Amino acid sequence: DQQVKQNSPSLSVQEGRISILNCDYTNSMFDYFLWYKKYPAEGPTFLISISSIKDKNEDGRFTVFLNKSAKHLSLHIVPSQPGDSAVYFCAASPITGGGNKLTFGTGTQLKVEL
Amino acid sequence: DSGVTQTPKHLITATGQRVTLRCSPRSGDLSVYWYQQSLDQGLQFLIQYYNGEERAKGNILERFSAQQFPDLHSELNLSSLELGDSALYFCASSPAGGTWDSPLHFGNGTRLTVT
Numbered sequence: 138d139q140q141v142k143q144n145s146p147s148l149s150v151q152e153g154r155i156s157i158l159n160c161d162y163t164n165s166m167f168d169y170f171l172w173y174k175k176y177p178a179e180g181p182t183f184l185i186s187i188s189s190i191k192d193k194n195e196d197g198r199f200t201v202f203l204n205k206s207a208k209h210l211s212l213h214i215v216p217s218q219p220g221d222s223a224v225y226f227c228a229a230s231p232i233t234g235g236g237n238k239l240t241f242g243t244g245t246q247l248k249v250e251l
Numbered sequence: 252d253s254g255v256t257q258t259p260k261h262l263i264t265a266t267g268q269r270v271t272l273r274c275s276p277r278s279g280d281l282s283v284y285w286y287q288q289s290l291d292q293g294l295q296f297l298i299q300y301y302n303g304e305e306r307a308k309g310n311i312l313e314r315f316s317a318q319q320f321p322d323l324h325s326e327l328n329l330s331s332l333e334l335g336d337s338a339l340y341f342c343a344s345s346p347a348g349g350t351w352d353s354p355l356h357f358g359n360g361t362r363l364t365v366t
Contacts, residue, residue: 141293171354180253180341180357181294226293238307239355241286241293 140164141229143242150249156214158245160227163208167229171239172201172212175224184225185212188232217249254278255358257342263364269330272361274342276323282306282347283325284355285317288339300325301347332365339363 142161150156160170168189173181187194187201187210194201200213214221227242254277264270276283281302286294296309300319311317314332319325329336339362343355 139293143293173357178359180255180343180359182253182357183354186354228294238296238299238309239294240296243291243293 138163139243140167141227141240141242143225143227143245145245146243147246147248150217150247152219152249152251153216156212156217156221156247156249158212158214158225158227158247160210160212160242161208162210162229164229164231164240165208166231167240168232169230170201170203170210171228171230172199173226173228173241175226175244181226214247217247219249219251222247222249253356253358255342255344255356257340257358257361259361260359261362261364263366264332265366266332266334268332268365269328270332270363272327272329272340272342272363274325274327274344274358276325276342276344277356280344280346280356281323282345283319283323284343284345285311285325285327286341286343286357288341288360289335290338294341297327329363334365337363337365 171186172184174184175181203210224244226244228239256275284299285297297311299307317327339360341360343357345353
């Protein structure tokens with residue numbers, strides 16, 4: 138039972154354009170959401186997070202949007218750069234009692250082309 | 252560099268064997284987590300230790316066990332290995348015992364291949 142779903146295994150975007158990565162979840166107990174980025178042969182690296190009391194969080198070129206009623210979040214990267222090419226994982230956790238027991242999606246491979 | 256060190260990077264072994272994966276957390280971090288990533292799957296939480304004590308358990312098989320030592324490094328023991336255990340095993344660490352606002356820092360993983 139996939140509680141966190143990333144339905145697009147891959148995404149290709151031109152340099153300078155917007156990249157939008159999507160994530161859906163089914164567990165209504167999830168209150169805290171994160172995006173991790175992973176390069177080949179490396180571990181995932183924390184990118185940005187959002188708690189359920191917000192609907193948007195920005196950090197430079199990265200913005201995460203949360204729609205609790207739709208159980209959907211998205212990561213926007215603007216402008217996209219070739220160095221952003223990586224696998225992006227969405228992860229979720231309940232704030233209460235869940236600690237860092239994150240549930241991850243299967244990832245989306247982003248390719249930013251010149 | 253996340254500061255989390257995992258050894259070995261690669262491990263090839265036969266079915267039925269036992270292996271030990273090792274993880275050294277970032278300096279100062281008290282919690283260690285183990286995750287498994289099988290082909291085309293997301294990372295699956297296995298187990299968490301905090302300051303030597305088991306804190307949370309996920310989908311960890313009975314054939315698998317872990318421990319955290321007084322120097323805070325951790326080992327994941329996998330026994331009676333099956334072909335399906337082939338995966339990337341990641342270790343992560345965090346300062347505290349599991350607060351939601353303390354993102355995990357991951358090592359580069361150990362790739363286990365069972366033949």
